[in-house]
Amino acid sequence: MKKLSSISLLGGPAALLTLTNAATFQEYKLLPSLQIAGELISLHKNYPNLATLSTAQEAFNLPYAGTDQDCTFDNTAPGCPNFFLTIHDIIAHPIGSPSEKSLPEVFLSGALHGNERVGPTAVLETAKLLLSAAQCESLPHFITPPDDPNTEEGAEWLLQTQRGEACRQQLYKLGITDAQRKWLARLVSTRRIVVVPMTNALGYDRNQREEGDVDPNRDFPFDVSDPMACMQTIAGRTVNELFQRHLFQMSLTFHAGTEVVGYEWGAFPYLPTNLSPDDAAQVEISSGYSRFAGGFDGTKSYETGTMNELVYAVKGGMEDWAYAGSWDTGKVLQCEPTQYGGYDMQKTVYNESTLRAFNMLIETSNSKIPGNHLGTNQDILNDNTYTNNGHVARNIRLALMAIELVEPYVSIWGVNTVPLKADVVPLIPRTDRLCIQSKAMRIPPGQKATTIAWSVGGGFTVDYTTIMYAKWEDVPDVMDGSYQPRNSEVGRGFRTIEAMSGPTRWKQGWQSDTSTASGWESQGQPMYYATIDTSEFKPGDKIAVFATARLDQGWANQPDGFKPKDMPPMSHVVNARTNLDWRHESAGKIIQGRKDWYSIPLTLVIADSEDDDIVIDLSDRFTMPGMDGSTTPQKTDDGKATNEDSRMPSTLSLIVIVVMVLVSVGLIYIVGTWIRNRRPGRERLNGIDDDDVFVHEFTFNEGVQLRELG
Numbered sequence: 001m002k003k004l005s006s007i008s009l010l011g012g013p014a015a016l017l018t019l020t021n022a023a024t025f026q027e028y029k030l031l032p033s034l035q036i037a038g039e040l041i042s043l044h045k046n047y048p049n050l051a052t053l054s055t056a057q058e059a060f061n062l063p064y065a066g067t068d069q070d071c072t073f074d075n076t077a078p079g080c081p082n083f084f085l086t087i088h089d090i091i092a093h094p095i096g097s098p099s100e101k102s103l104p105e106v107f108l109s110g111a112l113h114g115n116e117r118v119g120p121t122a123v124l125e126t127a128k129l130l131l132s133a134a135q136c137e138s139l140p141h142f143i144t145p146p147d148d149p150n151t152e153e154g155a156e157w158l159l160q161t162q163r164g165e166a167c168r169q170q171l172y173k174l175g176i177t178d179a180q181r182k183w184l185a186r187l188v189s190t191r192r193i194v195v196v197p198m199t200n201a202l203g204y205d206r207n208q209r210e211e212g213d214v215d216p217n218r219d220f221p222f223d224v225s226d227p228m229a230c231m232q233t234i235a236g237r238t239v240n241e242l243f244q245r246h247l248f249q250m251s252l253t254f255h256a257g258t259e260v261v262g263y264e265w266g267a268f269p270y271l272p273t274n275l276s277p278d279d280a281a282q283v284e285i286s287s288g289y290s291r292f293a294g295g296f297d298g299t300k301s302y303e304t305g306t307m308n309e310l311v312y313a314v315k316g317g318m319e320d321w322a323y324a325g326s327w328d329t330g331k332v333l334q335c336e337p338t339q340y341g342g343y344d345m346q347k348t349v350y351n352e353s354t355l356r357a358f359n360m361l362i363e364t365s366n367s368k369i370p371g372n373h374l375g376t377n378q379d380i381l382n383d384n385t386y387t388n389n390g391h392v393a394r395n396i397r398l399a400l401m402a403i404e405l406v407e408p409y410v411s412i413w414g415v416n417t418v419p420l421k422a423d424v425v426p427l428i429p430r431t432d433r434l435c436i437q438s439k440a441m442r443i444p445p446g447q448k449a450t451t452i453a454w455s456v457g458g459g460f461t462v463d464y465t466t467i468m469y470a471k472w473e474d475v476p477d478v479m480d481g482s483y484q485p486r487n488s489e490v491g492r493g494f495r496t497i498e499a500m501s502g503p504t505r506w507k508q509g510w511q512s513d514t515s516t517a518s519g520w521e522s523q524g525q526p527m528y529y530a531t532i533d534t535s536e537f538k539p540g541d542k543i544a545v546f547a548t549a550r551l552d553q554g555w556a557n558q559p560d561g562f563k564p565k566d567m568p569p570m571s572h573v574v575n576a577r578t579n580l581d582w583r584h585e586s587a588g589k590i591i592q593g594r595k596d597w598y599s600i601p602l603t604l605v606i607a608d609s610e611d612d613d614i615v616i617d618l619s620d621r622f623t624m625p626g627m628d629g630s631t632t633p634q635k636t637d638d639g640k641a642t643n644e645d646s647r648m649p650s651t652l653s654l655i656v657i658v659v660m661v662l663v664s665v666g667l668i669y670i671v672g673t674w675i676r677n678r679r680p681g682r683e684r685l686n687g688i689d690d691d692d693v694f695v696h697e698f699t700f701n702e703g704v705q706l707r708e709l710g
């Protein structure tokens with residue numbers, strides 16, 4: 001049995017290399033297996049509370065595929081280990097806690113076919129980007145700054161604050177804005193993401209499609225008739241073991257040979273209708289993937305559709321197995337392979353919960369090993385930056401969107417145009433109403449118009465969104481700042497406002513949608529606003545404000561002719577947001593259906609005196625409260641003046657803070673100027689008719705490639 005510690009020696013040099021280059025401009029390259037293994041090991045080392053690396057051999061006692069001639073990235077036993085990285089914020093969601101069990105889960109498979117080589121790099125780079133942003137956003141690891149800088153705690157806070165500023169600047173250099181960094185941090189800290197870059201580790205290491213002589217994407221027990229003809233590969237068993245231990249709702253399986261985002265059905269019994277009971281959601285999600293991934297020089301955005309139509313039907317494919325294995329049970333059988341000493345038949349017995357994922361097939365590129373146009377890490381999250389896009393870059397975005405869409409969320413942005421500095425802060429506990437400290441704003445007493453701004457994510461259509469508020473003492477105990485309550489638990493203490501509807505930023509054409517009452521702002525996404533009267537609250541009162549939203553109810557609609565007929569939507573993703581009765585528990589994980597999703601509450605603290613006439617963010621972790629009562633105007637991220645106690649008793653500390661503020665304000669100005677200067681160029685490019693740009697350069701090499709797809 002090989003241990004990670006013994007493998008890690010190999011990863012050393014590569015790991016060092018990537019760490020020093022973590023935040024510098026680079027063109028993506030398709031990484032060899034040695035480098036992928038090395039980088040995974042360094043992620044495990046560098047983000048101990050966010051990422052855990054293991055192998056299928058270590059965790060599931062699976063054999064190694066290959067011989068003593070194999071494995072350039074591992075030489076401690078014959079054959080190759082199958083690495084998987086689990087991204088999970090274990091401080092915010094400790095193992096065994098209620099929130100940990102309810103984390104929505106996402107699975108990313110880099111390559112079932114070892115010679116289709118964009119996926120492994122794309123999913124590894126996705127993990128790197130997520131983790132670096134989340135780690136950065138977590139600094140400083142304080143819910144609020146310590147009162148006194150001249151203490152050990154104060155010194156630690158100062159150090160972490162400086163590190164936080166430094167890594168933010170590194171991310172700015174790559175074009176990642178404050179809002180984008182916070183978004184990435186949210187994805188890390190509100191989901192569990194299992195990343196398997198080299199699913200077919202042996203095939204990837206040998207640059208061969210199969211694992212040995214078996215095709216892993218015909219090796220799953222869905223629509224196969226011979227029990228000896230499934231779970232023959234370690235790649236297939238690795239995926240199987242992971243699905244048995246999780247409740248994945250979203251999954252991507254990367255391949256290459258054409259350029260397609262494909263969804264169910266991809267199986268012979270469902271020819272020629274091809275449509276699944278979850279078609280409405282799959283259509284919208286796949287087209288969202290295609291838009292956010294985008295196109296580039298000579299390459300169009302991904303075509304989307306069913307695998308039956310766009311690729312072809314297969315027997316034993318991973319895609320339909322992961323979607324339907326728990327409910328289309330007539331097509332599932334127990335495997336009895338003979339390879340590697342056999343495989344316990346019980347491992348292919350599935351409960352009703354395990355296999356209900358949206359597991360989309362991403363055919364990344366016509367070339368299985370594209371030599372150029374891989375894209376760069378500059379402006380990676382700006383989907384319309386034409387020049388920097390490429391095969392790896394666009395699939396990083398696509399993977400991020402899968403992680404985004406696994407679950408709806410609502411996020412309060414700020415009050416009366418003053419933004420909250422933080423959204424979801426990783427590596428900080430979230431229960432026990434710690435949010436009263438970590439998300440709080442002070443507002444003047446007697447204020448009749450307190451305008452709350454919020455946004456909605458994790459879906460496309462906001463069917464219903466509103467604000468509800470009450471004094472904290474009237475909020476039911478169960479609402480601890482982390483828990484998503486059921487409607488019956490919310491009680492009667494809340495006041496609310498008229499509900500609104502509208503799009504999220506993922507909805508096609510939201511920029512031109514003016515159908516709702518809410519205004520649009522330049523936050524890069526639709527913002528919702530509501531004005532409440534807080535004049536009746538007394539100084540010192542603490543008001544809990546929740547934003548709540550209902551999303552994508554249209555996903556429960558079904559098209560004509562879907563099969564199997566008379567089935568309601570069967571996926572977790574659709575039911576988790578449309579069906580109150582949906583509840584699944586498996587392997588210690590829980591999916592509870594709900595319609596209404598609640599933000600982390602914002603606490604409004606009514607100021608003691610009418611002299612405190614400005615809204616301020618009390619939860620700004622970067623600003624230390626003053627020793628006396630005086631206040632000093634301070635610039636926020638967006639250059640808006642707020643009032644914040646920022647007096648520092650130590651001269652040295654004061655100098656450091658002033659320098660940091662000047663540097664960050666200057667940097668924001670530079671980045672802002674640069675973004676403003678860039679925008680016309682992007683718009684001009686986007687304004688060109690697609691056909692004008694692409695028609696001469698786009699080629700689709702059908703004959704050769706299609707034979708080996710899927």
Ligand SMILES: [Zn+2]
Pocket residue numbers: 112113116217254255256708709710
């Ligand atoms: Zn393939």
